[in-house]
Amino acid sequence: MRIIYPIALSLILTAGVAWGEDQGIKVKKLNDRIENRFETEQTQYAVIKSGGRFSVRWSPAGAGKTTETLWPVANAGDDVSACNEAEVALSSSGSYDPMGMELLIKWTWVSKPAGSEAVINNSNNKNCYIIPDQLGIYTVGLNVRTSDNREASDTVVITVSDCDYRPKAVIDGPGEVCDKMPVTFRLDGSDSHTREGDIVRYNWAIESSPSSHIEMTDNGREIDITVDMPGMYEISLTVENSLGLSSETVYYKVKVSDGDPPQISGAGTRKTISALLLKRDTAKINIYMRYLSDCRKVPAKYIYAMRALGELEYGEPKEISSNNINSNEDTGISSFEITEDCLIPGTRYYFLIAGVTDQGEVLTFKEMSI
Amino acid sequence: MTKFKVFLIIMLITAAASWADTRPRVNISAGWSGALRLDKEVKQYYSPFMMAPQGRLEIRLLHGITIYGAAQYSQEKGTTIPAFLYETKLQTICTDYGIGYQFKWKNLSIMPHGGYSIMYLRESAFGAKENRTAQGFHAGIKINLYLGRNSYFLMNANYTDAKLQTDIDRLNVGGFRFQVGLGTHIRLFESPYSVE
Numbered sequence: 057m058r059i060i061y062p063i064a065l066s067l068i069l070t071a072g073v074a075w076g077e078d079q080g081i082k083v084k085k086l087n088d089r090i091e092n093r094f095e096t097e098q099t100q101y102a103v104i105k106s107g108g109r110f111s112v113r114w115s116p117a118g119a120g121k122t123t124e125t126l127w128p129v130a131n132a133g134d135d136v137s138a139c140n141e142a143e144v145a146l147s148s149s150g151s152y153d154p155m156g157m158e159l160l161i162k163w164t165w166v167s168k169p170a171g172s173e174a175v176i177n178n179s180n181n182k183n184c185y186i187i188p189d190q191l192g193i194y195t196v197g198l199n200v201r202t203s204d205n206r207e208a209s210d211t212v213v214i215t216v217s218d219c220d221y222r223p224k225a226v227i228d229g230p231g232e233v234c235d236k237m238p239v240t241f242r243l244d245g246s247d248s249h250t251r252e253g254d255i256v257r258y259n260w261a262i263e264s265s266p267s268s269h270i271e272m273t274d275n276g277r278e279i280d281i282t283v284d285m286p287g288m289y290e291i292s293l294t295v296e297n298s299l300g301l302s303s304e305t306v307y308y309k310v311k312v313s314d315g316d317p318p319q320i321s322g323a324g325t326r327k328t329i330s331a332l333l334l335k336r337d338t339a340k341i342n343i344y345m346r347y348l349s350d351c352r353k354v355p356a357k358y359i360y361a362m363r364a365l366g367e368l369e370y371g372e373p374k375e376i377s378s379n380n381i382n383s384n385e386d387t388g389i390s391s392f393e394i395t396e397d398c399l400i401p402g403t404r405y406y407f408l409i410a411g412v413t414d415q416g417e418v419l420t421f422k423e424m425s426i
Numbered sequence: 427m428t429k430f431k432v433f434l435i436i437m438l439i440t441a442a443a444s445w446a447d448t449r450p451r452v453n454i455s456a457g458w459s460g461a462l463r464l465d466k467e468v469k470q471y472y473s474p475f476m477m478a479p480q481g482r483l484e485i486r487l488l489h490g491i492t493i494y495g496a497a498q499y500s501q502e503k504g505t506t507i508p509a510f511l512y513e514t515k516l517q518t519i520c521t522d523y524g525i526g527y528q529f530k531w532k533n534l535s536i537m538p539h540g541g542y543s544i545m546y547l548r549e550s551a552f553g554a555k556e557n558r559t560a561q562g563f564h565a566g567i568k569i570n571l572y573l574g575r576n577s578y579f580l581m582n583a584n585y586t587d588a589k590l591q592t593d594i595d596r597l598n599v600g601g602f603r604f605q606v607g608l609g610t611h612i613r614l615f616e617s618p619y620s621v622e
Binding site for chain 1: 468471472504506507508511512514516547549551552553554556558590592593597599
């Protein structure tokens with residue numbers, strides 16, 4: 057029997073409110089979270105949420121009765137199929153609250169293809185849209201919430217496929233080449249594809265390069281390029297399928313390097329040696345060379361030169377014997393020690409340490425003062 | 427010293443000797459000198475005891491009053507601080523100028539004396555050379571033992587306080603010196619009228 061009371065009360069209340077509204081009775085919202093109060097000329101009703109249950113009180117008799125909770129309905133729309141990189145609009149217009157309260161909308165990602173960086177635009181609006189950037193299945197979640205914290209969720213699945221019938225050119229390559237000049241690298245266009253027909257033509261071109269003598273051996277899908285100068289090379293590929301459709305031109309950059317010289321660092325100490333009348337300083341400088349990448353350009357020799365503060369030019373460079381260079385295979389750091397005597401006390405000295413080629417080209421250098 | 431000053435000194439000596447009607451003597455001697463350094467810091471660089479050849483020129487004026495000039499040359503090796511990193515070489519010419527009075531007996535004369543010392547120092551180290559001068563007063567006593575009419579054996583002991591100004595402080599590069607040597611007289615203005 058007790059169950060009948062809330063049902064009956066709810067029906068009475070609903071009917072009363074409906075009747076009251078029909079009769080022009082004032083409906084007063086007292087606050088958003090807990091209480092809604094309805095008034096007629098004779099009777100005042102109050103719907104109170106307490107512990108997830110709703111009770112109805114009315115005046116003058118204030119006995120409370122419990123009624124059923126009515127949840128909002130979320131509707132994200134039907135699942136859709138879409139083209140890649142085309143706008144897909146989503147709508148929550150099918151969502152509603154049976155109790156008539158306003159809904160707070162939030163669209164969120166449930167899943168999307170790996171590598172996709174697509175975003176939901178207007179994610180707090182009733183209508184939103186996405187622009188898929190990868191082929192695959194995207195799932196978007198919709199959450200609706202009322203001001204009194206009743207909520208509901210739904211999802212919509214978007215299947216994204218490639219709607220472009222033109223062939224696609226794809227270049228695979230080394231990205232970075234490190235070797236002695238001249239160097240040959242190969243670019244592969246065999247991952248290029250087309251939905252209809254076959255790819256019948258590969259058009260390779262050098263878009264940009266350092267001033268260099270370039271030899272190209274075009275084998276269709278693959279191309280071998282021989283260059284004699286380090287730098288950035290940009291190569292383009294356009295493919296054509298048997299239907300006569302051409303792809304968009306794709307570009308690929310190859311960084312060609314003949315190696316990175318080591319980074320030089322150092323630390324030194326200075327000590328005064330005194331005789332009765334003469335005083336001189338001696339300096340010991342530990343020099344460390346560290347390669348920052350596996351692509352190494354090894355100097356043929358190291359030299360250093362010295363000058364005192366105020367002197368404009370360095371003195372005659374001295375060569376560091378390779379016997380004095382210690383290499384640590386574990387750390388990849390090489391080091392040597394410079395000892396210079398007869399420095400004038402109180403005078404700052406500058407040391408220039410450089411790694412050079414046999415031809416005297418400076419590959420790396422470091423200036424330090426002590 | 428200018429030629430004029432030398433000339434003036436000679437004239438003064440001549441005038442004084444003529445006035446005294448005595449026989450001025452020039453005593454020339456040479457020998458060996460040993461120097462004992464006292465300054466702790468100097469001893470860190472060079473040996474506390476050093477030996478060197480020395481020469482001496484004395485001019486006895488009237489009675490026992492004597493002016494003298496002496497010089498010694500030394501050359502020694504030392505080390506730097508920190509020790510033994512480098513070898514250093516110090517060349518020193520020590521000149522003494524002074525006056526004394528000879529108390530003379532038959533075969534012996536004793537002369538207390540004092541004067542001014544100028545030390546010329548040249549140090550070589552690290553491939554560089556540095557010349558400096560130290561100056562100061564000295565005082566001592568000299569004994570001549572006569573071996574004959576014109577020759578004698580000399581022993582001289584003196585203390586020299588020669589200060590060398592460095593960047594940090596003043597060092598005493600002098601010390602005690604002991605000299606031995608042989609000498610001879612050169613008699614000037616000898617005449618039948620001279621009175622010994």
